[in-house]
Amino acid sequence: MPGKWDWLMESLKDKGLRTKYSLIFKFIGKKISGADDITKCALCPNMCRHACPVSIVDGKETTSPAGKARIALFINKKVIDLNLDNIYPLYMCLSCDACTQWCPFEFSVADLIRPLKEEAVKKGLIPNEIRDVFDKLESSGNIYGRRIKEPSENKRGNVLFLRGCEIIENFPELADKSIALLKKLGYEPFTLENEKCCGMPAYNLGNIDLFKKLAKENAKIINSLNVSLVITSCPSCAYAYRVLYKKFGINLKPKVLHITEALRENLKEKLVAHESLEVTYHDPCKLAISLNEPDLLRSILEKIEGVSVKAPRRHGKNTFCCGYGGSAISRLNPKLANEIAKERISELKEEANVIITACPTCKKALSKVNSDITVLDIIEFLNQFI
Numbered sequence: 520m521p522g523k524w525d526w527l528m529e530s531l532k533d534k535g536l537r538t539k540y541s542l543i544f545k546f547i548g549k550k551i552s553g554a555d556d557i558t559k560c561a562l563c564p565n566m567c568r569h570a571c572p573v574s575i576v577d578g579k580e581t582t583s584p585a586g587k588a589r590i591a592l593f594i595n596k597k598v599i600d601l602n603l604d605n606i607y608p609l610y611m612c613l614s615c616d617a618c619t620q621w622c623p624f625e626f627s628v629a630d631l632i633r634p635l636k637e638e639a640v641k642k643g644l645i646p647n648e649i650r651d652v653f654d655k656l657e658s659s660g661n662i663y664g665r666r667i668k669e670p671s672e673n674k675r676g677n678v679l680f681l682r683g684c685e686i687i688e689n690f691p692e693l694a695d696k697s698i699a700l701l702k703k704l705g706y707e708p709f710t711l712e713n714e715k716c717c718g719m720p721a722y723n724l725g726n727i728d729l730f731k732k733l734a735k736e737n738a739k740i741i742n743s744l745n746v747s748l749v750i751t752s753c754p755s756c757a758y759a760y761r762v763l764y765k766k767f768g769i770n771l772k773p774k775v776l777h778i779t780e781a782l783r784e785n786l787k788e789k790l791v792a793h794e795s796l797e798v799t800y801h802d803p804c805k806l807a808i809s810l811n812e813p814d815l816l817r818s819i820l821e822k823i824e825g826v827s828v829k830a831p832r833r834h835g836k837n838t839f840c841c842g843y844g845g846s847a848i849s850r851l852n853p854k855l856a857n858e859i860a861k862e863r864i865s866e867l868k869e870e871a872n873v874i875i876t877a878c879p880t881c882k883k884a885l886s887k888v889n890s891d892i893t894v895l896d897i898i899e900f901l902n903q904f905i
């Protein structure tokens with residue numbers, strides 16, 4: 520894919536260095552210096568909309584990146600009210616940060632509009648579907664509000680494996696497979712009997728108090744275990760435990776790895792497929808963008824002899840969210856979430872009939888909208904070869 524500044528460089532290619540610098544400076548900085556970030560974004564001609572999955576599939580001005588910033592600005596300036604109708608488009612965001620990759624200011628629209636969601640949560644001006652997530656998290660510590668299913672083995676070892684709500688609820692077999700894989704890599708993993716949500720959905724949906732409550736409870740339990748390493752198969756959990764907790768001053772003593780990072784550190788042996796196989800892959804946004812690992816999934820797949828890895832058009836930091844990121848669209852507008860997943864599948868299908876990802880939520884979203892294609896988590900795929 521072309522880079523963020525290619526078009527600008529192309530248009531300035533015949534100009535001298537001084538002219539180039541002066542034009543670029545005027546373009547990205549001086550003209551609107553002094554304005555706050557939300558105003559800059561609201562005034563922008565939507566320069567990232569071509570990368571925003573919501574904008575591409577929904578096709579509406581209000582749910583485009585700058586469109587959301589304009590609504591947020593109008594609410595801030597009291598031009599329009601903060602109410603259920605006006606907060607709804609702000610929840611039409613996947614928190615994928617695809618916009619950030621193309622923004623001249625490197626803004627994350629998800630971050631810019633989060634304060635408005637926080638205010639809406641505090642005033643109770645949120646849709647019932649969002650309130651339901653908070654109620655479930657409050658009452659059970661799990662986004663689905665159900666009792667945790669235990670994996671088959673749970674002897675105390677030296678590495679805490681955290682499953683995350685999605686695996687606990689929808690893919691308990693992925694927990695068993697992750698544990699089996701970690702054992703093959705030489706770890707002694709164990710799980711928490713009463714594992715709670717990392718808090719990421721509460722953060723995305725604007726309930727920062729609930730996020731902090733869950734984060735503090737988790738940190739207290741995890742720090743008391745005296746383990747030096749936590750591994751999870753969910754990139755959102757890895758991002759929350761490693762990055763978000765720190766951002767909120769919540770100290771988690773053990774190092775935190777996504778399972779693909781553990782594989783990079785410990786997968787030494789050469790892997791061989793019994794028969795040649797063509798696969799493509801879907802980079803989860805939280806792994807490729809937020810955890811800054813744009814090449815990790817592909818590099819692991821390329822270690823398997825006999826597996827031909829076909830890159831989709833949008834990959835690495837230019838990946839395209841599965842439609843279920845951010846915890847809001849799949850609940851408030853499942854039709855749109857599924858349309859985004861279909862858009863992604865249609866692109867992946869051009870490359871191969873087997874799609875490998877590294878996130879249980881992506882696996883759920885992509886499998887849901889297509890039955891004639893195989894979507895596997897890297898864990899279940901690798902277990903065949905190790």
Ligand code: SF4
Nearest residue numbers: 560563566567585622
């Ligand atoms: S995030 Fe950046 S590129 Fe996208 S609309 Fe806002 S200012 Fe423009």
Ligand code: SF4
Nearest residue numbers: 571612613615616618
């Ligand atoms: S975070 Fe993702 S869904 Fe939200 S505005 Fe940016 S690109 Fe669009």
